Amino acid sequence: MQLVPTGKNGKQARVHDCGAAGMLTAKQAAAIAGVNVVSIYNRLGAGIVGDGLVAPPQRGIRSTGTFRDQLYADGQSAIFVACSIAQKYQHRIPTVDELRSEFGMCRATAYRWTAAIRAARGAE
Incomplete structure (x- = not known):
C-alpha cells in the first residue's frame, strides 16, 4: 500500500518527478534540496524536472570581471x-x-x- 500525501483541506497533494528521490510533493522536495517551497515552484515553472528539482542551491553564480x-x-x-x-x-x-x-x-x-x-x- 502506497501512502498518498494530502494537501490542504484533505485533498490529495500534487506530486512531482524528482528523479532518484522519487515522486515528492513540493514541500518534501524543498526539504531535501534545502530551499523553500517557492524555489521548487520556480524550478517547476522553468521546466526543471528530475534530479534538478532536489539539487542544492547554486552559490556564487554571479558573474565576475565587473x-x-x-x-x-x-x-x-x-x-x-x-x-x-x-x-x-x-x-x-x-x-x-x-x-x-x-x-x-x-x-x-x-x-x-x-x-x-x-x-x-x-x-x-
Whole structure:
C-alpha cells in the first residue's frame, strides 16, 4: 500500500518527478534540496524536472570581471574611489572617458560619478 500525501483541506497533494528521490510533493522536495517551497515552484515553472528539482542551491553564480568585483577585490570601498577621484581631479570635473579609462567604470557608472561630483562641488 502506497501512502498518498494530502494537501490542504484533505485533498490529495500534487506530486512531482524528482528523479532518484522519487515522486515528492513540493514541500518534501524543498526539504531535501534545502530551499523553500517557492524555489521548487520556480524550478517547476522553468521546466526543471528530475534530479534538478532536489539539487542544492547554486552559490556564487554571479558573474565576475565587473567593475564592482575588481573594485572590492582588494578590500577597497566606494569611499576609497571617491577620495581617489577627488585627489586626482582636484581642480576640475573629470570627463566620462577619463573615469572609464582610469577606474574601469562602465559608461552609466561614470555618468553617475560625474553627476555626484558636480553636485558635491556645486558646479552646473
